[in-house]
Amino acid sequence: MKAYTLFFSPTQTGATVAGTIRNALRMDVGGSFDITKAAIEKPFGADDIVVIAMPVYGGRLPALAVERFQAVRGNGAKAVAIVVYGNAKVGDALLELTDLCVDHEFQVIAAATFIGEHSFTTNEFPLAVGRPDATDRKNAADFSALIQERLDAPGSLATPSVPGNRPYKDAMNPPPLAATGFDPELCTRCGLCETFCPSGAITMAETGPQTDGTKCIWCCACVKTCPGHARKIVLPKIRETAERLYANFQERQKPQWFLAE
Numbered sequence: 001m002k003a004y005t006l007f008f009s010p011t012q013t014g015a016t017v018a019g020t021i022r023n024a025l026r027m028d029v030g031g032s033f034d035i036t037k038a039a040i041e042k043p044f045g046a047d048d049i050v051v052i053a054m055p056v057y058g059g060r061l062p063a064l065a066v067e068r069f070q071a072v073r074g075n076g077a078k079a080v081a082i083v084v085y086g087n088a089k090v091g092d093a094l095l096e097l098t099d100l101c102v103d104h105e106f107q108v109i110a111a112a113t114f115i116g117e118h119s120f121t122t123n124e125f126p127l128a129v130g131r132p133d134a135t136d137r138k139n140a141a142d143f144s145a146l147i148q149e150r151l152d153a154p155g156s157l158a159t160p161s162v163p164g165n166r167p168y169k170d171a172m173n174p175p176p177l178a179a180t181g182f183d184p185e186l187c188t189r190c191g192l193c194e195t196f197c198p199s200g201a202i203t204m205a206e207t208g209p210q211t212d213g214t215k216c217i218w219c220c221a222c223v224k225t226c227p228g229h230a231r232k233i234v235l236p237k238i239r240e241t242a243e244r245l246y247a248n249f250q251e252r253q254k255p256q257w258f259l260a261e
């Protein structure tokens, strides 16, 4: 059996968690499939196990992540479904990801929620900064050990029940406004923001990076990857959300996992 990761992860926290879980399994390491920037057509097979990670956006999966997953086929591969959230709420995202994997012919044998630094974090309103951290990575390895135990035991592996409701809560419907802007004094035109933007919302012009609000998914990957700290969150609604989250979701949440009894 070979273990793979597959993720939609604009700010890389989900990619990190998925890799940690995959690497702690005692089996051959397969590739990593990154669907953040583009869909991939990937048929897996019954001898594969795939750790699949997506972020929580407004208690749901990002619509773009679901779209990018469309051409992935499990063909009976085992899946570990992971959603990563910014220490606030998971909503129905884990149930949605588990259902999505089943719809795509994966056999979901384990599922979990992990915590990643919130995309909206700022110096003023720090949110889950630095997560996943060493404790989360240790938790991820513990989770892998439990998965491995199940895989090694004879008998069939059932799909666990996970928290969430059907129909899922309404998806976020953000107005078509760019979340981020840039400081022309600090911008070196390096183009990394354009490279890391998952939705093609950023294009480099002579005057600097231009952001198309109709394509921006508010992921803030451009802010986090800008080496000169030129990219900033400019949308007041996001700054207000960060302030509200800072006031209400300070208590450290722990990863939670779900395996069938």
Ligand SMILES: Cc1cc2nc3c(=O)[nH]c(=O)nc-3n(C[C@H](O)[C@H](O)[C@H](O)COP(=O)(O)O)c2cc1C
Residues within 6 Å of the ligand: 008, 009, 010, 011, 012, 013, 014, 015, 054, 055, 056, 057, 058, 059, 060, 084, 085, 086, 087, 088, 089, 090, 091, 115, 116, 117, 118, 119, 120, 217, 218, 219, 220
């Ligand atoms: C548009 C948007 C909505 C979000 N909604 C939630 C949420 O409902 N609950 C939460 O705890 N975190 C929320 N987050 C934070 C992300 O889930 C978190 O930062 C996650 O680690 C991002 O994953 P990635 O690094 O793999 O992209 C949201 C982030 C964005 C950009």
